[in-house]
Amino acid sequence: MKRIMTTGAALLTLSLAALTGCTSSDGSGSGGAVTLDYWLWDDNQKASYQACADAFHTANPDITVKLTQTAWAQYWQNLTTQLAAGDAPDVWTDQASYYPQFVTSNQILDIQPFVDRDKVDLTQYQAGLADLYAKDGKRYGLPKDWDTMALVYNTTHLQAQGITAAALKNLTWNPTDGGSFEQVIAKATVDEKGRNGLDPAFDKSKVKTYGFLPEWADGSQGQNGWGNLAVSNGFGFLDKNPWGTKYSYDDPKLAATIDWFKSLIAKGYAPALDKASTLSRDALLAARKGAITFAGSWMINSYLAPDAKVKFAFAPLPTGPVGRKTAINGLSDAINAGTEHKEEAWKWVKFLGSADCQNIVGGNGVVFPAIKAAGDKALAAHQAKGQDVQVFVDEAKAPGGTFFLPISEHGNEISQVVQDAVQSAVLGQSDSATALKKANDQVNALFK
Amino acid sequence: MGQLxxxxxxxxxxxxxxxxxxGFAVFYAYPAARGVWYSxxxxxxxxxxxxxGAGNYTDLLADRQFWSSMLVTAYYVVLNIASQTVLAIVVAGLMHRLTRSVVLRATLLLPWLVPNVTIGLLWMWLLDTNLGFVNHLLHAVGLGTVGFFTDANWAMPAIAGINTWAYTGYTALLLYAGMLQIPQHLYESAAIDGAGELRIFARITLPLLRPVLALVLVVSLIGSFQIFDTVAVTTKGGPVSATRVIYFFIYQQAFSYFHMGYAAAAAVFLALVLGVFTFAQLRLLRASNSDLA
Incomplete structure (x- = not known):
């Protein structure tokens, strides 16, 4: 009996040792040399930030930065689990709609004292970006890049339909008749007999190429479609941004925008949601199933890849009743509130937010860095690659031409509630105004 | 003598x-107890x-999305279990009476060996409205295309169909193993008495298969309730909430909204429901006693 007891105990100790063994291994801090863990999700950007990390290491031989890239789909889950396990990275790439939950749960270090001490110039960044990550005098990150939206279109297809690039420069839109934007979409829609959407004989049941591909899995913000048009129709998401507590999805101006999209579907200019493909819009555009859609600047290198079979180009968003409005969004770098190396982590974040790093990133032409001068470098890098991406920069610089995506608590739940409402409206299960009113009540109830 | x-x-x-x-204590009992505590x-x-206290549970009972998810899951289970079991019995019966080819048996298992995520991706491409082969066929024979994953009426039947495709072979093999236990002499006497194959199947195979069938039903019902990966790959619970099955609901609450306590409550509730189902099913089918005894 005794032997069995000891064996059992030994087994238990073994498994306990195995369990505890994985938690306490982060003891490299005391001896001077420090390794910082840094997380990002975009594999396109990994090389650029590795270059930053190398430059940083050269300047600070004591500090090594270890990059880990996790796909977007798992990024936030992994991060949250690691934070819960006390094993999270020292610094991570942060996104505007995801960071509030970490602020609420005290996971992100307030860097305002460091910013004041080191006198970081917050005006060097693209206007408004720095304030996205501030709340009540505290600051949770320095801006690293920005993105805006534009139209992307199949150049050969539109040329064949007699639509010139010049005609796309000044499109107008309104929710009643769709303006010249709808005319272009109609002309770009072609049925199997080659008739376009303006032809009286156009057969909407046999469409070969849709003029426009909408995105309906677009959360509560509609960044890839309805959001931009609704705002250009005078819609505002939130009473106060960032950190508002009352949404206004019941605004008739939003319902009117969704109704316009439904009219596109009814006319056969866009695929119905219940007949839509589950594949991404860029795959469908490349398969010539659609002619025009919205694209974010982070998609530039996908659409303008040298080996792309279809030739694409970008055009500005249409001008709505209150002007041309594009969503602008910016990422930042957050410091883990629980890190053992606060000073070193701040040094790295400061470097990431400085011209030294952002010029490296800009020079590679993958994203537009937050520092204005580095943004121009990115534009030049794109031009050197033969990519015309001027529209994204022009839109970002146009006074009053941009709006920030809503930032509040409960972002994930709101995303699902509003997306469900928009989809049920587009599927015809409910009319837009009713569905959005119901969703808005649900959303605002989260803040009570 | 006497020494032993x-x-x-x-x-x-x-x-x-x-x-x-x-292993059981560390990986099952302890997490389960923790889960109950978190709930x-x-x-x-x-x-x-x-x-x-019971706050999560009272919220849960009042949550319309939760009940909608339970209903959606029940719908899936009915579609999946019915089609899968009927098909599997037919296939097993054919294997039992017609051929005992090992190659055929192995082939039947192939879909079951493919990881679920791969199956989801494979069928997502095959069934895609614009680029999928199935819709290409439908279009070619003059039928309209169907948005299998984007049409609220089609999404669940499509997912149930995919999993039936994946699991029929495995279920058939289990039932086939059960059929092998039925004494051969019963079939011989039935043949001497001049009974046809259908009659033999209805009067001998099915009644004597009952205990195995009951077990297979319980196991596949529990498995079926746990539908997750196919949904996560193909529809992500959509369109609207037509395929937001209970596991996807729990997953979203836990890992998208980080309502761990609430998700744990839903999971505990689901475990209770499954327990009741299993108990009722085993009793109804008298699984523990065979007619052979």
């Missing part, structure tokens, strides 16, 4: 069971949980 002591195997028996027991708290993964 009765050896007691019980002690050494525990030793052999120990590794499994430790009584407002745990969010970050921060310390505080006790909220």
């Amino acid at each position: 002591r009765q050896r007691d195997d019980r002690r050494v028996g525990w030793l052999f069971v120990a590794p499994v027991l430790v 009584l708290t407002d745990y969010t993964m970050l921060g310390t949980p505080s006790f909220v």
